[in-house]
Amino acid sequence: MSQVQSTTQTTTGHDNYLNHEKGLWSWLSTVDHKRIAIMYLISILTFFLVGGIFALLVRGALFNAKPEDKFWSYITPDVYNQFMSYHGIIMVFMVIVPGIPAVFGNFLLPVMLGAKDVAFPRLNLASYYVYLAGAALAVGTLFVGKIDTGWTFYTPYSIKTSTSVVMAVLAAFTMGMASILTGLNFIVTTHKLRAPGQTMNKIPLFVWAIYATSIIQILATPVLGITLLLISAERLLGVGIFDPNLGGDPVLFQHFFWFYSHPAVYIMILPAMGIISELISTFSRKTIFGYTAIAYSSLAIAAVSFLVWGHHMFVSGQSEFAGVLFSIITMLVGVPTAIKLFNWISTMYKGSVRLDAPMLYAIGFLFLFTIGGLTGVWLASTGMDVHFHDTYFVVAHFHYVMVGGVLMAFTGGIFYWFPKMFGKMTSDTLGRISWVFVFTGFNVTFFPQFILGAMGMPRRYFEYHPAYEPLNQISTVGSWLIGFGFLVALVAIIQGLVAGEKAGANPWGSKTLEWQTSSPPPHDNFPITPTVTAGPYEYR
């Protein structure tokens, strides 16, 4: 039994959101959440490509320990610092934070709720352009003065450096604005636009995840906004709030910064978890195990995420008491995360598991996220973190969670919802090949970095001790594998767009609402507003 008695029979399948209106202008001025999602998808994939190139350059520069051995003499320390900063800024603010909510959230949230659109369609379009403006500012710094502060903009370095920090922080501020507007839209949509019968305990887990994410976006981003504004005020006027020369406390900056940036980590990972819930249930063809537990654990993670930011600052000069306080609260995040992991795995128990490309990515997520999550516990314990803080161990940990978690889910999501978005199937073989490369490449790249971190190699180093060289070389080779894997995924997407075979309304046999309308969905999502009678995962 699916969530609604299927409504697809009534649609002809000819009129859909892609051909509803024609011409470039109809796209640029659209208020249709599905078209906005596609525009986001294109921009985010472009920026992902740029950020990825920077990542490859960074890894390439680290192939050799000493500057005189580096195979590409163009990369000097200042260029390396810029590459490292651009990789961080692009990937965090332009790819991973907006990524899943703006693309899949925009496309699917209204459809999954049985709504015709998000609550504020024009605001939705505006937020896309605000995002683009921010991104343009950020990319603009490449041509005006560059940026070398890393994505964290730590004061007082960001006050003293001669690069164009003001422009970069304004870019991040603008993109934060877009993120607030998107989050606001989703919260109201979830509250107000659910189809009749669609109670909060009947919405799909992906919607729960996006909902929890939006709450964090609303509550955390403004603090980042004021922090970034203060940095520019600091540079332009010297107000002294974060500048120790003028009486400010740089550690207070870190408090403010991580008050946003730690919850931001969950802005990134929660939607990915939502995707995984959908993928695992569909490809195991089985009811999700512990719906309530997974849904509430999303909210629990969102709530606790605001209480733990100080674990980024155990050695930064915050008091010992605060360190211990943040450490114990951080441990609590592990509990809802563990609940989710166990529930996903039990969903497969006595299921009917099919390893299509999206499911492979979901499995990859579980594998990498397990490792990323467990090492997170190491870093959350004060005594261990003193040794690991700001070493490659941290780099490996958050790449396991961010890349291994978010990007695996993102790519899996693309392969899963591609038929719904474009009405065509992607090649499963290409999808699987890309997974093999991404997954292997990922472990080859980042597992050695755990060892490097344990050996004590600090992060953001251009030149490093020769003892670390072999592992760095393995890591660099791995990064090429990842790059190749994502290229194959891109080929799979383009091949699907150009020559993919036609997809039915529900190629995977899923039960959630978005599969009950035709592929691609019509302009108004459903010909008749559906009435929801059952939960989202009723595989009986």
Place this chain on the structure above:
Amino acid sequence: MSTVKTEDGHFHHAHHFNSLSHQYDSAKQGVWLFMVTEILMFGGLFVAYLIYKSIYAPIFHVGSSYLDVKMGSINTVVLITSSFTMALGIYFNQKNKPKQAVIALALTIVCAGIFMVIKYFEYTHKIHLGLVPGKFFNNPEFQQKVVDFINNMPIENLTPTLSDTAHMKKIAPLYFGFYFVMTGLHGLHVMIGAGLILWVLIKTANGKFGAEYYTPVEGVGLFWHIVDLIWIYLFPLLYLVG
């Protein structure tokens, strides 16, 4: 949002809502969510202010004595009055009286103008005296007063930070950093708010709103009251609490 008035004088809600009131509730919830972000954004500044105030009390004490309480009080009264007229603007829209609503909204904009003019005089006075944030600060008298204040403090109230008078002298401009950033950001909001009020004023005058549909007026009103609300806290913190 995309509500339109049809020829027979009724309003149509956007296609994805069930009814006008459904749309109104949703829009209002959206505005409230946005207000939360405003509160948190200013909140960041307030947190920083409170922390530094408790560490460097003398700077803030002497600093606030350099502000003109009279001007601050007038501005408070002006802003409160503007909040009142804004509420009236909504009220008259609810009662389908566009003429009175336009007057009330125009009064609100006038109040915003008065507020900004007074602010302008305060600013130019400060800038003239060199009482500006760190980079451009040029008023040794203020720094000396801070040092004198510390020297006159009872010895048991002195912390090691405060006893370092050379350092305190150096960081004394911090107060004006806060003053200009906080009032500046607030002033920016006043100007944005005035612009928004002008927008709903024109729409009201053109008969775009009425008892059935006045969501934008309500939304702009909420924004304006938040601006007022923030000033209600800013005023005593900057001008009065020494």
Place this chain on the structure above:
Amino acid sequence: MELAIQYSLYIISCVCIFVPLFGFGIAPPTVIGTALSVFAGNAYSLIAQQGILKNFIKDKKDSGASGGLIPILEETQKLIDGIENPGTAMKAKSHSHGHDHAEGSHHIIPIPVYVGVLVVLLIGTAITVEVAQFDFGAMNTVIAMLVATVKASFVLAFFMHLKYDNMLNRVIFGSGFFFLMLLIAFSVADIFTRVPVLKAF
């Protein structure tokens, strides 16, 4: 129900472990507060989702009881329905009223109330300025903030119609302040517990 038992067990064990660890400093109020709110949340979700209250009211009504707590309970149930299914609740409303007047959201406050609020705010301003002439030492900030908060709540309640607004908007706005408190609390928990480093030479 099972879920509630499960989580309450879990939370009680949390409290048992937390409190001895931290002594009676900052942590116990936080922990107990969190625990209580989680309890409340769970209880609420049980009532809302499993229809316990609804069934209870139905039973009572069937058995002929009326008066007492029943009307209050019914109101509560309506409130819950409003939060849980706004779509259907809204539909029901627009059907029954025939006109777009959801209660609360379109409440019109008469002008004299606005004037009253204005007077209160002006008096509040006068009080703030007057009080600032006297020195209460450390209480200065506290008093100023209290007066400001009273003024702010008048603005919120009447000018911003929060008094007549639905519960959710109040919760939304309150959450802003709550998270601001968290930012203050934890920043202060760091900055004022730092141990100064003393140089021997």
Place this chain on the structure above:
Amino acid sequence: MNNWLNIITANAFMPIQGTEIAGKVDNFYAFLLISSLISSIILIGGMAAFVVQYKRKSATDKTAYITHNTMLEFTWSFIPFVIMMVIFYWGKVIFNELRSMPDSASAEEIHVVGVQWAWNFKYKNGIKQYTKDNDPNKQVMVVPLNKPVKLVMTSNDVIHSFYIPGFRNKQDVIPGRYTSLWFKADKPGEYQVFCTEYCGLQHSQMPATIIVKPEAEYTAWLDSNKPSMAASGDGGMNEMANKGLEIYENKCRSCHSIDGTKIVGPTWKGLYGAKREFESGAPVDADENYLKESILNPAAKIVKGYPAAMPPYAGQLSDDEITQLIEYMKVVK
């Protein structure tokens, strides 16, 4: 075989243990490693087993309808919770030990100043070590064996972080404030020091070495390196120039040499009065006005062959301090 034993004792991949606490950290590391291994075997193994066992066999497979199991959910949220509390407590004990300073009577105190991009070490008897110095004897911090050493640290410009992998200890060095760190080395030898807080261009090029020497050798080193009165008084330098020297050591030294070598910026040797040629514009004699302008607004005139890397010092140095610096430049010949 030995390698595998190493994993159990968790020396695997960790640097050598230079202190007693390092051993404790490593035991904790071993516990984390093993418990994480077990957890990942349960999670990943379970996942793999289910994927294999419940592989889809036909398009119409029937699956079990299991919605939840309260007992199970309670178990797998409670057991991780308990484990994590153990991890927290263990970590806290080690952290407290790393952070509780020895009393100053028994400890050897050394002052550390981080600058972009070098470390300054200062001893009680006046010895100054500067890690970017050409003299290899000065690029080290010498500490006694089996005696607590307390570092009182601050920074002159941006945040740095003092990290000694061998001691498993690390502490950020913050401008405008003192932070501290302590250790009691129990093996003589050399230990690497890294800066782990990103601090700009040469962030990776500010390593230092800690040399642990037995107490007797340490005292001998202290005595033999003690600056003589003549050297510290620096005959011929007036008071102004002396103050200038201090500013130079704290702010300028990492980019400008006084012995003619080219670091990041031009050397100060013989600078005063010399003719300067620029990337653009007419050459100028290096007089007071030029020097002052170059300190306050370095971008105005960029010396030929050097990058425009210097930050402006307007607002960071007072007029008096600039005069003192220029006085010092006059002395450097």
